[in-house]
Amino acid sequence: MKKFLVAIDQGTTSSRAILFDLDGNIKFTSQFEFNQYFPKNGWVEHNPNEIWLTTLKALKKVIKKASLLKGKILSIGITNQRETTILWNKKTGKPIYNAIVWQDRRTQEFCDKLKQKKYEKIFRKKTGLFIDPYFSATKIKWILENVKISNKLQKSNNLLFGTVDTFLIWKLTNGQHHLTDATNASRTMLFNIHDNKWDKEILKKLNISKSILPDVKNSADDFGITNKKIVGYEIPISAVLGDQQAAAVGQSCFKKGSIKSTYGTGAFVIMNTGSKKIFSKNKLLTTICYRLNGKNTFALEGSIFIAGAGVQWLRDKLKLINNGYDTEQIAKSKKNNEGVYVVPAFSGLGAPYWRPDARGVITGLTRDSDWKTLVRAVLESVAYQSHDLFNAMRKDGLKPNIVKVDGGMVKNEWFSQFLANIVDIKTERPKVLETTALGVALFAGYQIGVFKSLEQIKRKWKKDKIFKPKLSNSVRKKLLNGWKLSVEKTLL
Secondary structure, three states: OEEEEEEEEEOOOEEEEEEEEOOOOEEEEEEEEOOOEOOOOOOOEEOHHHHHHHHHHHHHHHHHHHHHOOEEEEEEEEEEOOOOEEEEEOOOOOEOOOEEOOOOOOOHHHHHHHHHOOOHHHHHHHHOOOOOOOOHHHHHHHHHHHOOHHHHHHHOOOEEEEOHHHHHHHHHOOOOOOEEEHHHHOOOOOEEOOOOEEOHHHHHHHOOOHHHOOEEEOOEOOOOEOOHHHHOOOOEEEEEEEHHHHHHHHOOOOOOOOEEEEEOOOEEEEEEEEOOOOOOOOOOEEEEEEEEOOEEEEEEEEEEOOOHHHHHHHHHHOOOOOOOOHHHHHHHOOOOOOOOEEEOOEOEEOOOOOEOOOOOEEEOOOOOOOHHHHHHHHHHHHHHHHHHHHHHHHHOOOOOOEEEEEOHHHHOHHHHHHHHHHHOOEEEEEOOOOHHHHHHHHHHHHHOOOOOOHHHHHOOOOEEEEEOOOOOHHHHHHHHHHHHHHHHHHOO
C-alpha cells in the first residue's frame, strides 16, 4: 500500500490541502479561494467559517484521492497565515467576530499609545518583535474591547483565542484540543521567546487573560487526531508551523546562516540563526524558526506586506490582467521601467520601515506611460523591497551568498531573474515550489518516525534553477535610487 503525508496550507487568499508521497513529491492538490473583506480603510477581515469550510472541503478531496490511489495517509501537518486572529465561543465553536487578518492596520493608534508609554523595549526584548498592528496581540485587544459578548464569555471561561492553526485544530478534533506551536505563538507579541511561555507582564499590560490562550507545543508534536464524524477518518495531526517557518523547513534551512525568501501574498525573508537570538539594529524581527524536542532554533526575519497581493490588485481591482501568469510576458515586453515606480504600501510598509500609516504611491508617470508599465512596476517593487531587507541584514553584519526562493511569484522567470539582479545575490529555485506545504508535511513525517533526522529531510530538497545577477552596478544603482526617492515620497 502506498503511503502519504498531507499538508493543510491555509493561506491569506485560499485554503489548500496537498498530498505528498514519502519522497516529497506532490501527488494531488485541492485548493479553494475565499472572500476578502475590507470594511474600512486599512481593515482586512476573513470569515472564519469560510476558512474552515474551504479547508475541510480541500482536505476531504485529498483524502478521497489518496483512497483512489490505494494509499494510506499517515499524518497531517498544518501550516497557516500567521498573526491572523480569531476569537470564538468555547461551548458553541462559533467565532464572535470575523478573523482580523495579519495585514489589518486598525490598531495603529493603540500601538502608538503603547510606544508613547515606552513599552517597545520591553516587548522587543521579550518577544523579539516591534509593537505593530501586524501582530496578534492588539487585534485580540480590539475584539475584547469592541465585541460586547467577549467580556461575558471571558468571565465564564468560555472564550478562546487562536491563530488560524489553533482554530483549525479545534475544528478538526471537534473541540478536543486548543493548541498551537512555538512558531505561531512567537508571532502574537504575547509569547516570551526566552522562557517559551505566554508572558505575564505583557498580558497584564494589555489586559488579556491567559485563560483564552492555547497551550504551546513543539513544531513536530502530537496535536490530536481528526474527528471521524467531521473528516470521515481518524488521522493524526503531527506538525504545525507558521507558513514562513514551514517554507524555511521545506527549503531545508537547517544550517545556521541558511536563508530563504518566499513570494506569496506577502514576501518574507528568514535566516536561520541557530540557537542564538540575534536582535537586529536595522528593524528585522527575531523569531522562532522551529522548535523540536523543547529546543528552539531561532531566525531573523524581514516581512514585506504586499508581493503577490500587488498582482491580485492588478487583476481584481484595476482589471489590467486576467491572471498572474500574464505578468511575465507583459514585463518582458517593456525594455525598462520608464522611470515608473509603485510603492505598494496598501496596508503600510513592513520591514525595515515599520510604518503602518504609509499608503501606496505611484511615481514617474508621463503621457507615454501605459498599463504595461504599471504591471512591470508592481513586479519590480517586490524586488526593491527585497533589496531593502537584504540591505538591513548586511548592515547587521550578515552577508548571505545564496538565497533559496519559493512561492507563486518565482514561477515567473522574468521576476526571478530581476530579483537576483536587484538583490545582487545568487538565487536558487527548488523543483517543488510548494515549500510551505512540503515543510510541514516533512515535519509531520518526522514526528511519526518516517524520517529519523533533519539530514534525512534535507535529502528531499531538489534544485530546479539558479539565477545569477546579470545587471551592471551602475544600472542597479540608478534603479534603486529611483525606488528610494519613491519610498521617501510615500513616507512624507
